[in-house]
Amino acid sequence: MEAGSINKASPNGSADKTGHSEEEPPEKATVLQKDIGLLSGISLIVGTMIGSGIFISPKSVLLYSGAVGPCLLIWTACGVLSTLGALCYAELGTMITKSGAEYSYLIEAFGSLVGYLYSWTTVMVLKPSSFAIITLSFAEYASAPFYPDCTPPLVVIKCLSAAAIVLITGVNCLSVKLARYVQNFFTAAKLIIIAVIVVAGIVLMAQGNTENLSNAFEGSTTSFGAIGLAFYNGLWAYDGWNQLNFITEELKNPYRNLPLAIIIGIPLVTVCYVLVNIAYFTVMTPSELLSSPAVAVTFGDRVLYPVAWLVPLFVAFSTFGSANGSCFTAGRLSYVAGREGHMVKILSYISLKRYTPMPALLFNGILAIFYIMPSDINTLINYFSFAQWAFYGLTALSLIVMRFTRKEFDRPVKVPVFIAGIVALVSIYLVLAPIIDKPEWEYLYCTIFIFGGLILYFPLVYWKAKWTRKIMRPITMHLQLLMEVVPPEKTK
Template identity: 70%
Template sequence: MDNQNVKSGIHTAPPSHTAKEDKATVLQKEVGLLSAVSMIVGTMIGSGIFISPKAVLQGTGTVGLSLGVWAACGILATLGALCYAELGTMIAKSGGEYPYLMEAFGPVLGFLYCWTNIIVLRPSSFAIIALSCAEYVATPFYPGCSPPHLVIKSLAAAFIMLISLVNSLSVRLANYVQNFFTAAKLFIIFIIVVSGIIFLAQGNTQNLSKGIEGATTSFGNIGLAFYNGLWAYDGWNQLNFITEELKNPYRNLPLSILIGIPLVSVCYVMVNVAYFTVMTPAELLQSSAVAVTFADRVLYPMSWVVPLFVVFSTIGAANGVCFASGRLTYVAGREGHLIKFMSYISLKYYTPAPALIFNGFLAIIYIIPADINTLINYFSFAQWGIYGLTALALIVMRYTRRDLHRPVKVPVVVAGLVVCVSCYLVLAPIVEQPTLEYIYCTAFILSGLIIYLLFIHHTHTWSHRVMGPITTQLQLLMQVVPPEKMD
């Protein structure tokens, strides 16, 4: 790096002389169709399908309705993703919902989205996945008892640091990791589904034949069942966080969605069918890890294979979350809603290294509390509020931005349906079980307005005087530069 330029405060890339250095200092388009599908499938299939069936059954009360909720969640995820396909090909920017909310509703709502996602939702999700992975890794070493919390948290922190390092060093390496672990998790799902088909062929249909007898009709319980099912489907919007790195996004974005999400939906329904061929509803509700119980009954003495592949599955999901979260932080820095340093790119590896390291640091902080699952549960309503606002943004821009080219155009009724379902998912748990935690979460989100007014809307010269020297030293340390605009 040209130290003279950095020391003078001119944050520019140095002159290029080699073939590699002739690349513009921007995120490179290295994500093809296979990697895009792997990103969707690999992020969606995490630990959810191995844990959530119990919660979905609790909310529905019967096998038939439970399977219906899993299928409906797949349809809803597909409809939402189709709306995102139109938005992603219309506004080809990375950052997920952020650029769409900015374009439709302005910078204040865009900042509140960043504030909620970057500070809470994304790093805490990363932390939860890492903790799940650490628990599965540590359990075999502590037979007959639970692993110590310190061991689990230390392992989780190590996973977070390793995954953040891989993503900081190479986009291509991160894609290889994603492709490998996606193949691994599809393999174990294939094993579970085939086992279930064999049991069905042997006549084990007594649990499935009960249909929806005894189903719950509670407004809130059905909403909570959908929450848990949709948590397992979460990640369907993953490609919109990395649009700028997709090869041929106008083709590969919608095509990846149409391949990846239906594939996951079929897998989820078939896996649940397999569970119910082996376990009664009562047995499933008593199991702390449904997939492990299934393996103990069907695959013994090879039952250890399932926990191993659940570890692979969680690592793949964590890698996908890390990859996408870094792009959101990068875009927020580029737009001025975070410090500009977050938008800097590694001069050697062409990755948003500062953003990735920052997200990893926050995820490690979220490992420290005793229970962060409660935090995520109460912030889930905010996540579905974001999905609903994004679908509403599509409807709004049909009228306010008719000039924009739309390579993909979904019927407006689809966006309207997503908005309505999102409203239901936001309101149902609050109406059924109103608690102060929802008020706390809302207060936290709205507190972003104070941050926006103090540090974003009114830019103070003192902040430049303080951040300038710090940014210079961080640039020298990490060898990063501001992104260039493509010609």
């Protein structure tokens, strides 16, 4: 425990020999509770993966693949690759039942330094900026009905985005159960609108609207680089398949529910993505789809009139649910990094009353609000996305490494090692493809930022300088009193 922190207060009333109060029932241990079941686990995976991308701009895959046929094949292949990656995470998550996903696995396989660089990059940039950009998408769709003849003012979008961040962070701080209900509700909402689009597409196909699906491979590209970029954009839409591994410690029966949620959730998203794209092509030619600013809205205007307004409403629901899932898992990463000493200890503290990682959630929310201020956050996300794939590749490699270095670990789920090799090779390609295709100085700046974390690592983590404890002691104590949080109890 960090010096200067306050221990959990004992309950009122006299205590018996076991230390429990005679007037009050024993309290739950101050740790994150195992409240997440199979349905909520599936909802977290599906709800975080399906954000705004499939509704707004599936055109990137079409642009680089060149034709309808290769486009649909790439959407399917991206689902297969995501499933392979998730199977690797199923083995890792049931072998190392700690929250934090990649962070916990990288520490076990490669040591503290690699885990720290992951937490530094993800906690400080990737998670909060992703949270910010999802809420900005939500704000655009939520404000659009109030500005029917023009684009909503930027200040309105950013204020609404900040309000969404505050609301979602507040919900997650208040109760894990409430956050779970929110996730389940909005996941159901996005599956409803996907079902509406898919059924409409099937009806249109039955009526003979299949012109765009005939000669589906005409005009397809054979460029290796272009196909790679199509995969890159498709896999970006599938991102989020690893979300359940961030909360392994809160899963009921993780040995069963973690792999089962992955096996159900990711193929479900794959089927949804492919069928939605087929539905789009029953209404729009490839050129019309490429020119559409928001594909699902164009589809709704042509097919669902006079209830076309349902599409932007449900897209807003979808983005809100995705943002809730992002916030939920981001808080757990900050919590675990604080517990391991790679972030300030206060981030690892838990609300005494609500059993949520309140400091970690608030820290992620505050950073996200800062990230909505720049004018071009999309650029930031694009340049840092190569770092995400570098960590995916390292995590797949960690599975291979631990087959030799951690033979004693129990592996309830064991995948063929070549699957991890495929994921590692794909990750290497996805790291190098954008840099080789279009070299930019920004990639170098991102790399400098990642390794710049070493400036803090050695004095604060490796050497544990005494002056840092003197500075943090009063800050930690005051924050504990303000938020009513305590260090997590150690469990056997």
